[in-house]
Amino acid sequence: MPLISLEILPFHIFQHELMTRSSSSTHQAKTPSSKGHGLMRWIRRCNQKNLDNFVPFFWENQALGWIPVQCLSWFRELPEVFETENMKVSLHSRLQTQEARTDALAEVLEDWKDKGRVPGWRDELYRVSISFDAEPVFFLERAAASLFGICSYGVHLNGIAGDPERQRLWLARRAKDRPQYPGHLDHLVAGGLTAGMQTHEVMARECFEEAGIPTELAAHAQLCGHVSLFMENQGRIKRDLLFCYDLILPEDFVPCNQDGEVESFLLKSFLEVERLIVETEEIKLNCNLVMIDFLIRHGYLKAEMPFYTEIVAGLRSSDVR
Amino acid sequence: MPLISLEILPFHIFQHELMTRSSSSTHQAKTPSSKGHGLMRWIRRCNQKNLDNFVPFFWENQALGWIPVQCLSWFRELPEVFETENMKVSLHSRLQTQEARTDALAEVLEDWKDKGRVPGWRDELYRVSISFDAEPVFFLERAAASLFGICSYGVHLNGIAGDPERQRLWLARRAKDRPQYPGHLDHLVAGGLTAGMQTHEVMARECFEEAGIPTELAAHAQLCGHVSLFMENQGRIKRDLLFCYDLILPEDFVPCNQDGEVESFLLKSFLEVERLIVETEEIKLNCNLVMIDFLIRHGYLKAEMPFYTEIVAGLRSSDVR
Structure with missing residues (x-):
C-alpha cells in the first residue's frame, strides 16, 4: 500500500463511525438538540472533506x-x-x-x-x-x-473580563463590510502568523491593533495549547492550526479596535458563549473550536455529555501540525 | 480496501514522519537534550506499537x-x-x-x-x-x-497546593511493594472507572481513599479534558483514556493515604515537575501525559519549543475514545 493513501483514511473512519453509531447512550440521550450534538457539529464541520x-x-x-x-x-x-x-x-x-x-x-x-x-x-x-x-x-x-492545501497558523485570544470567577468573555462583532463572516461574532483578538515572528510577538501586535490592549498587558497572555481544522472549503483543502491564548483583563478595561475590522465589542458570560456555540451560527467558524477548547479547559463540560471524548480528541488533528 | 485495515494506519505515518524528519528547526535546535525532546519521548512511548x-x-x-x-x-x-x-x-x-x-x-x-x-x-x-x-x-x-485490547478509562487529579500563583503540585511516591511502578512518582489521586459510576463520583471516592480529601472539597475538582495512550505492552495492546482533573487545595491541606498504595507525599514546583518529566524516568508512565497536558493548559510551554504542536496533538488519539 503506498504511503500517500495513508493520510486519507483516519477521517473516513471517524466520520463513518459517527454517522453509523447508535444514537442511544448509557449516560445521556443523544437527542439532536443536546448540548453535545450542538458542540459536535463544529468538530464535524471543521473536518468535513472528501480526500478522494x-x-x-x-x-x-x-x-x-x-x-x-x-x-x-x-x-x-x-x-x-x-x-x-x-x-x-x-x-x-x-x-x-x-x-x-x-x-x-x-x-x-x-x-x-x-x-x-x-x-x-x-x-x-x-x-x-x-x-x-x-x-x-x-x-x-x-x-x-x-x-x-498547506497548513496555515494563527493566534486566537480568549479575553477574560475582570475576575475569572465572574466568568465573562469579551467578544467582537465583525464589521458588516468584511468580505469574510460579516456581522459574525469573533474573538477579542485573532490574527495570522507572519513568517519570521514568534507567536507571542504576533499576539502582542494583534492585541494592540485589534483591541487596544497595551503591550505590557498583552505580555500576560498565556498560550494554553492549540486547535486545528482540516476541511474542504470551496473546492480547496483548508488546514489551519490556531494557537489558543487566555488573558485576564482588568475589570475597567474597555477594548478599542484600531483597524476597522470590528463593529462593536460585547461582554458575554461563559454560559452565554456556550449557548451561542450550541444553538446558533453567529460565531465565526474557527472561533467555535477555540471557544469549545476554552470551555473544556475551564471545567465547563462534563465527561458524561454525549460526544465529550470525541469533541476533546476532535479539536486537534495529528495531520495538522 | 477493507475497513479493518484503516485504523491501523494513522500511527504508522505519525511514527514514520517523526523518525525521518530533519532534526533542525528555524525556531530552536532539536538537540536530544532539549525540553521538547524530553517531553516528546513520553508521547512516543505511549503510542509505540506494531499493529501488524x-x-x-x-x-x-x-x-x-x-x-x-x-x-x-x-x-x-x-x-x-x-x-x-x-x-x-x-x-x-x-x-x-x-x-x-x-x-x-x-x-x-x-x-x-x-x-x-x-x-x-x-x-x-x-x-x-x-x-x-x-x-x-x-x-x-x-x-x-x-x-x-479494549479501551479502559481512568481519572487523574492534578492537586494544586494552595494559591495557584505559587505553582506547586502535590505528588505521591508509590509504595515499594506495589506490583506496578514501585517507588515511582504518581498523581495525588488517580483511579480506574468503575462500570455504572460517573467520573466525578469515582474522582470523589478516590480523593478520599487515596489522599483523605473530603467529599465537599473533592466536589471542586474540575474536569479539564482527557489524554489517551495506545501502545504495545508485554505483547498486548493497551488503550487508556484518562480524564484530567485540576483541584486547588487549601494551603494547610496535608494528604493522607488510606489504602497503602502510597509511601509518602511530596510538594513540587511546576518547574520541578517539568524537570522530572523531561529528565527522569521517575514518574509513572501514564502520569507523564496528564502532567504534560497540565503544563500546556497552564501556559508553561512555548509554541516555539521543538515538537510543541506534535506534543499537544499527540496527547489524544481519535482511536481511543
Whole structure:
C-alpha cells in the first residue's frame, strides 16, 4: 500500500463511525438538540472533506499539502517544476535549495495569477513546512495556500473580563463590510502568523491593533495549547492550526479596535458563549473550536455529555501540525 | 480496501514522519537534550506499537479492540463464539443481546483462566463499548482487557497546593511493594472507572481513599479534558483514556493515604515537575501525559519549543475514545 493513501483514511473512519453509531447512550440521550450534538457539529464541520478529490503534495518524503484533482492538469503542464506520478504531486527533485523552490513557485504563480487561477493575490509570503517547528521547505504567496492545501497558523485570544470567577468573555462583532463572516461574532483578538515572528510577538501586535490592549498587558497572555481544522472549503483543502491564548483583563478595561475590522465589542458570560456555540451560527467558524477548547479547559463540560471524548480528541488533528 | 485495515494506519505515518524528519528547526535546535525532546519521548512511548502483530476485534461494525496475532488460535478454536475471517475477530452475530455476549465471554474466559491464558484474575467487570458515551456492547473480566485490547478509562487529579500563583503540585511516591511502578512518582489521586459510576463520583471516592480529601472539597475538582495512550505492552495492546482533573487545595491541606498504595507525599514546583518529566524516568508512565497536558493548559510551554504542536496533538488519539 503506498504511503500517500495513508493520510486519507483516519477521517473516513471517524466520520463513518459517527454517522453509523447508535444514537442511544448509557449516560445521556443523544437527542439532536443536546448540548453535545450542538458542540459536535463544529468538530464535524471543521473536518468535513472528501480526500478522494485531492492528491497529496510532497517535497521528497515530506507531505506538505493537498491539491485538488481538478487542478492536476495545471501541474502536469510543468514537468520541470512538478513531478505528478503515483497519484501525488511533488516538487521536482532538482530544486535542491529553499531559494530555488521559492523562486520556481513564485514564477509559476505569477503566470497562474495572470491566467486567473490564483484569485485574491496578497503579496504576502507563507512559510511552508512539514510542521510548525520544522525547517521551511519554501515560501509561498498567501493567495496560493488554499490551492496547495498547506497548513496555515494563527493566534486566537480568549479575553477574560475582570475576575475569572465572574466568568465573562469579551467578544467582537465583525464589521458588516468584511468580505469574510460579516456581522459574525469573533474573538477579542485573532490574527495570522507572519513568517519570521514568534507567536507571542504576533499576539502582542494583534492585541494592540485589534483591541487596544497595551503591550505590557498583552505580555500576560498565556498560550494554553492549540486547535486545528482540516476541511474542504470551496473546492480547496483548508488546514489551519490556531494557537489558543487566555488573558485576564482588568475589570475597567474597555477594548478599542484600531483597524476597522470590528463593529462593536460585547461582554458575554461563559454560559452565554456556550449557548451561542450550541444553538446558533453567529460565531465565526474557527472561533467555535477555540471557544469549545476554552470551555473544556475551564471545567465547563462534563465527561458524561454525549460526544465529550470525541469533541476533546476532535479539536486537534495529528495531520495538522 | 477493507475497513479493518484503516485504523491501523494513522500511527504508522505519525511514527514514520517523526523518525525521518530533519532534526533542525528555524525556531530552536532539536538537540536530544532539549525540553521538547524530553517531553516528546513520553508521547512516543505511549503510542509505540506494531499493529501488524494484532488484528482488530469487532462486534458488528463496531471496532472494540485489538487481539494479538499469536493468540488467534485460541479464538479459532471457538467458532460458535468468535468469527475469525478477513484478518479480524468478531463476536458471533448470533449473540444478539448484551447479556448473551457477556455470558458467552464469561464462559470462554473461565476456561481460559483455568488454562493459564488470563493471568491476574480480578473478579471485576469492565464495560466495553465503541466509545465512552456509547451503549455498552458487553461486560468483560478486567484481567482480559489487555488480551482484547479494549479501551479502559481512568481519572487523574492534578492537586494544586494552595494559591495557584505559587505553582506547586502535590505528588505521591508509590509504595515499594506495589506490583506496578514501585517507588515511582504518581498523581495525588488517580483511579480506574468503575462500570455504572460517573467520573466525578469515582474522582470523589478516590480523593478520599487515596489522599483523605473530603467529599465537599473533592466536589471542586474540575474536569479539564482527557489524554489517551495506545501502545504495545508485554505483547498486548493497551488503550487508556484518562480524564484530567485540576483541584486547588487549601494551603494547610496535608494528604493522607488510606489504602497503602502510597509511601509518602511530596510538594513540587511546576518547574520541578517539568524537570522530572523531561529528565527522569521517575514518574509513572501514564502520569507523564496528564502532567504534560497540565503544563500546556497552564501556559508553561512555548509554541516555539521543538515538537510543541506534535506534543499537544499527540496527547489524544481519535482511536481511543
